[in-house]
Amino acid sequence: MVKIQPKTLFVGKNILYLPTCHSTNEIARQKIQNEEFINGTVIYTDYQTNGKGLRGNHWESVATENLLMSLIINPEFIKVEDQFLLNILTANSIHQLLTTLGFENVTIKWPNDIYINDKKVAGVLIEGSISGNKLGPMVIGIGLNIYQKIFNNEKASSLLAENKDFTLSRNQIIEQFCEIFESGFNKFQALGKPYLLNYYLENLFGINQKRKFLVNNIEIFGIISGIDNFGRLELISENEKKYYDLKEIKYLFE
Ligand code: BTN
Numbered sequence: 475m476v477k478i479q480p481k482t483l484f485v486g487k488n489i490l491y492l493p494t495c496h497s498t499n500e501i502a503r504q505k506i507q508n509e510e511f512i513n514g515t516v517i518y519t520d521y522q523t524n525g526k527g528l529r530g531n532h533w534e535s536v537a538t539e540n541l542l543m544s545l546i547i548n549p550e551f552i553k554v555e556d557q558f559l560l561n562i563l564t565a566n567s568i569h570q571l572l573t574t575l576g577f578e579n580v581t582i583k584w585p586n587d588i589y590i591n592d593k594k595v596a597g598v599l600i601e602g603s604i605s606g607n608k609l610g611p612m613v614i615g616i617g618l619n620i621y622q623k624i625f626n627n628e629k630a631s632s633l634l635a636e637n638k639d640f641t642l643s644r645n646q647i648i649e650q651f652c653e654i655f656e657s658g659f660n661k662f663q664a665l666g667k668p669y670l671l672n673y674y675l676e677n678l679f680g681i682n683q684k685r686k687f688l689v690n691n692i693e694i695f696g697i698i699s700g701i702d703n704f705g706r707l708e709l710i711s712e713n714e715k716k717y718y719d720l721k722e723i724k725y726l727f728e
Contacts, residue, residue: 558705
């Protein structure tokens with residue numbers, strides 16, 4: 475097995491591999507709680523017995539076929555009100571990783587799902603705490619489908635399903651992700667928000683397109699026009715700009 479040795483200063487320099495665990499995000503949170511973590515630590519596993527997804531969902535993954543990892547990051551320079559930018563940085567990094575690996579039609583579905591050819595290949599769950607007016611250490615959980623071929627959900631896919639010649643190992647993917655993430659993290663610190671937001675909006679799934687959504691159990695149509703300063707989705711619907719957070723809106727695919 476190829477050892478994970480990213481060319482970075484801190485992301486992925488400390489790696490913890492667990493053959494199985496309940497949730498890598500939970501393991502990371504425990505480490506933060508017990509103050510036994512190093513900034514940039516990556517925890518990954520072959521199988522989670524209680525993998526967590528967005529909106530309280532479970533994250534299912536066939537053992538050893540996919541990437542299930544959590545990264546602990548101490549983003550001291552990010553203001554509390556800007557914490558959604560960590561979601562953006564992570565989504566951008568996965569997007570960049572997949573395009574670097576040669577995939578086409580890669581998009582970011584708000585807030586931070588990654589799609590190839592209109593099918594979800596990766597999801598992100600970020601958890602963390604706030605101390606005073608600063609962000610405490612954050613856990614960035616990433617589930618990236620690599621080799622899995624059969625899915626219950628017809629909108630889910632994997633790298634191998636989208637490219638039958640895909641051969642990169644999970645460890646090589648972790649290594650490349652760490653390098654791309656650290657480089658994006660440093661650029662964000664040096665250049666600020668616009669750099670992140672421009673990349674995100676350029677690659678946002680459905681941008682400037684009319685799409686169907688569910689809001690308060692009612693189907694609506696809206697043109698995706700961007701995100702606001704809190705990371706909420708901005709839609710133009712009935713000639714008005716409207717803003718929604720994750721709990722308030724659901725995409726409906728036709
Ligand atoms: C989503 O619902 O789209 C987010 C899924 C995030 C899943 C990953 S897998 C590794 C990490 N540990 C977890 O329990 N969840 C995240």
